[in-house]
Amino acid sequence: MIDSNNKDLPLIDTEDDTVSEHVKISRRLFLSGSTAMVGAVGAIGAGLGSIMSSPALADSKKGAAVHNIKPGELDEYYGFWSGGHSGEVRILGLPSMRELMRIPVFNIDSATGYGISNESKEVLNHTTHLAGDSHHPHMSMTDGHYDGKYVFINDKSNSRVARIRCDIMKTDKIITIPNVQAIHGLRVQKVPHTKYVFANAEFVIPHPNDGSNMFDESAYYTMFSAIDAESMTVAWQVIVDGNLDNTDADYTGKYAFSTCYNSKDEGLDLAGTMRNERDHLVIFNIENIEAAVAAGDFQTLPGSDVPVVNGRKGSKLTAYVPVPKSPHGINTAPDGKYCVVNGKLSPTVSMLEIAKFDDLFAGKIEPRDTIAAEVELGLGPLHTAFDGRGNAYTTLFIDSQICKWSVEKAIRAYAGEDVQYIQQKLDVHYQPGHNHTTMGETRDADGKYLISLCKFSKDRFLPVGPLHPENDQLIDISGDEMVLIHDGPTYAEPHDCMIVHRSKVKPAKLWSRDDPYFSSTRAMAKKDGVTLETDNKVIRDGNKVRVYMTSVAPAYGMDKFNVKLGDEVTVIVTNLDMVEDVTHGFCMVNHGVQIEIGPQQTASVTFIADKPGVQWYYCNWFCHALHMEMRGRMFVEV
Numbered sequence: 001m002i003d004s005n006n007k008d009l010p011l012i013d014t015e016d017d018t019v020s021e022h023v024k025i026s027r028r029l030f031l032s033g034s035t036a037m038v039g040a041v042g043a044i045g046a047g048l049g050s051i052m053s054s055p056a057l058a059d060s061k062k063g064a065a066v067h068n069i070k071p072g073e074l075d076e077y078y079g080f081w082s083g084g085h086s087g088e089v090r091i092l093g094l095p096s097m098r099e100l101m102r103i104p105v106f107n108i109d110s111a112t113g114y115g116i117s118n119e120s121k122e123v124l125n126h127t128t129h130l131a132g133d134s135h136h137p138h139m140s141m142t143d144g145h146y147d148g149k150y151v152f153i154n155d156k157s158n159s160r161v162a163r164i165r166c167d168i169m170k171t172d173k174i175i176t177i178p179n180v181q182a183i184h185g186l187r188v189q190k191v192p193h194t195k196y197v198f199a200n201a202e203f204v205i206p207h208p209n210d211g212s213n214m215f216d217e218s219a220y221y222t223m224f225s226a227i228d229a230e231s232m233t234v235a236w237q238v239i240v241d242g243n244l245d246n247t248d249a250d251y252t253g254k255y256a257f258s259t260c261y262n263s264k265d266e267g268l269d270l271a272g273t274m275r276n277e278r279d280h281l282v283i284f285n286i287e288n289i290e291a292a293v294a295a296g297d298f299q300t301l302p303g304s305d306v307p308v309v310n311g312r313k314g315s316k317l318t319a320y321v322p323v324p325k326s327p328h329g330i331n332t333a334p335d336g337k338y339c340v341v342n343g344k345l346s347p348t349v350s351m352l353e354i355a356k357f358d359d360l361f362a363g364k365i366e367p368r369d370t371i372a373a374e375v376e377l378g379l380g381p382l383h384t385a386f387d388g389r390g391n392a393y394t395t396l397f398i399d400s401q402i403c404k405w406s407v408e409k410a411i412r413a414y415a416g417e418d419v420q421y422i423q424q425k426l427d428v429h430y431q432p433g434h435n436h437t438t439m440g441e442t443r444d445a446d447g448k449y450l451i452s453l454c455k456f457s458k459d460r461f462l463p464v465g466p467l468h469p470e471n472d473q474l475i476d477i478s479g480d481e482m483v484l485i486h487d488g489p490t491y492a493e494p495h496d497c498m499i500v501h502r503s504k505v506k507p508a509k510l511w512s513r514d515d516p517y518f519s520s521t522r523a524m525a526k527k528d529g530v531t532l533e534t535d536n537k538v539i540r541d542g543n544k545v546r547v548y549m550t551s552v553a554p555a556y557g558m559d560k561f562n563v564k565l566g567d568e569v570t571v572i573v574t575n576l577d578m579v580e581d582v583t584h585g586f587c588m589v590n591h592g593v594q595i596e597i598g599p600q601q602t603a604s605v606t607f608i609a610d611k612p613g614v615q616w617y618y619c620n621w622f623c624h625a626l627h628m629e630m631r632g633r634m635f636v637e638v
């Protein structure tokens with residue numbers, strides 16, 4: 001998002017006393033506030049008169065895509081939504097926009113016991129923070145197609161990357177990226193398969209960051225990281241010049257690229273980061289980087305053994321292509337020919353021809369020779385999506401519009417031909433960041449729907465207090481003309497989403513009894529001589545008590561057990577139900593203990609028995625007509 005640069009700038013005219021009357025705020029008023037913001041940012045609105053009006057398409061054909069999915073019918077697509085600073089990931093069905101599931105990732109979740117159960121604490125590495133700022137969910141790929149295996153997501157606020165297993169739809173690994181602060185841009189290697197997850201760290205910090213050189217800004221830098229997708233360890237890091245923002249990869253497997261602002265390192269304040277007329281796209285040559293690491297041409301930094309290579313300007317591992325002002329989104333077209341850099345503080349997007357990158361690294365051409373087109377679209381271009389039919393869709397944050405444009409015509413216009421490359425501008429409500437087409441980040445872009453993730457909903461929904469939902473709008477792009485078909489309120493800024501055809505995802509209906517998610521718990525039971533599937537037993541080990549029980553709706557295998565005041569109690573529940581959708585819970589009243597136990601799952605939770613007497617526990621997931629009766633007593637002896 002535009003976070004670090006524009007957060008202090010007013011988006012609405014607060015002097016106007018009609019502003020507080022929520023439902024009366026007109027789009028016109030909203031936009032006049034935005035215009036003030038343009039002025040504050042700088043003279044970026046100049047010379048745009050010719051493209052500010054929407055070219056109407058007299059003979060346009062509207063698409064036939066629908067939003068309405070009848071009760072009992074299933075959606076065609078899974079949408080994986082970032083939960084922004086809620087720290088979670090959400091699954092929506094498209095086109096209905098129904099929310100299907102929430103996956104806690106960096107946050108605590110009392111419904112599933114994520115952050116409470118021992119298994120989830122292991123995922124969270126026991127020490128990491130139960131807060132997060134998730135931005136970019138991306139599914140693993142094979143040969144440029146989604147493979148339905150994992151979804152990866154970053155946490156900007158605690159510099160982490162998480163992996164979600166798409167069979168159980170649970171977070172199974174989280175790592176903290178060393179040597180950097182604020183992991184923002186994240187994408188996967190598309191070809192030949194997702195060996196690496198690429199992650200940008202946004203903020204520059206001094207090295208070493210031990211307090212010895214805080215004020216020496218020449219010692220500041222940030223890094224690009226490649227994470228091994230299977231082992232979830234950092235394979236290597238690349239030092240760059242400037243601040244990294246977003247990233248994407250190509251369809252050959254050779255290159256990844258990141259938008260990079262403040263690349264002359266001119267400033268750490270708002271004015272400084274916006275000073276350059278041109279910033280950069282940094283291209284990472286994966287083969288060259290791997291070769292440098294293999295040859296031992298790297299350093300390590302204190303506290304980590306990750307190989308760190310030098311990719312500053314002039315290095316053969318990277319190339320810096322100058323592009324207009326504070327580029328933000330970077331998006332590879334599904335045909336693999338171009339990547340589009342979105343100017344943010346410039347009305348332009350730049351298209352780079354990926355086939356020329358080999359020559360660039362061979363020194364045969366200059367960086368700017370890779371530019372296939374650089375065209376003006378409107379104010380505040382942030383992200384671009386593709387329909388697989390040669391059209392691109394760019395969000396215009398300041399204009400509150402989606403601009404649909406022809407890739408081929410943009411190239412011709414840039415070459416000097418008098419051709420209108422803008423096909424249509426559609427008002428969205430309001431201030432869009434990312435936008436996404438169905439399957440549009442893969443070779444399989446099918447051009448059916450476009451999602452516009454709008455940062456402000458303003459007057460679009462019933463007011464719910466000073467905090468408003470965002471507005472995720474569904475747009476039919478199956479015809480020649482974009483048609484807005486649904487407003488979807490969402491909570492806490494989903495920066496990004498991705499839309500996957502349902503044929504690509506095969507979630508499990510029951511847990512597998514040997515699922516690695518609870519392998520540590522199984523190992524503990526084995527040590528205790530307990531068979532999880534049959535035993536109901538209390539094991540005492542000093543002041544540690546392990547209570548093993550089964551559950552079959554509507555009863556726990558044990559409706560009472562005894563402990564002593566002050567014991568550390570671990571309750572391990574194995575759900576023997578084989579019926580899809582019969583999930584049990586375990587909640588110990590007054591102890592902050594709540595966990596989910598899905599069908600055929602084992603889950604455990606540890607707490608201190610710090611209250612004497614009778615302590616009731618009960619099942620908190622509705623499982624049976626006698627669900628309310630699924631309960632028991634812990635007797636705490638003094």
Ligand code: CUK
Pocket residue numbers: 001002135136184246328329382383433434495496
């Ligand atoms: S970012 Cu928020 S609108 Cu974090 Cu992908 Cu562009």
Ligand code: CUA
Pocket residue numbers: 553554555583584585619620621622623624627628630
């Ligand atoms: Cu078991 Cu409700």
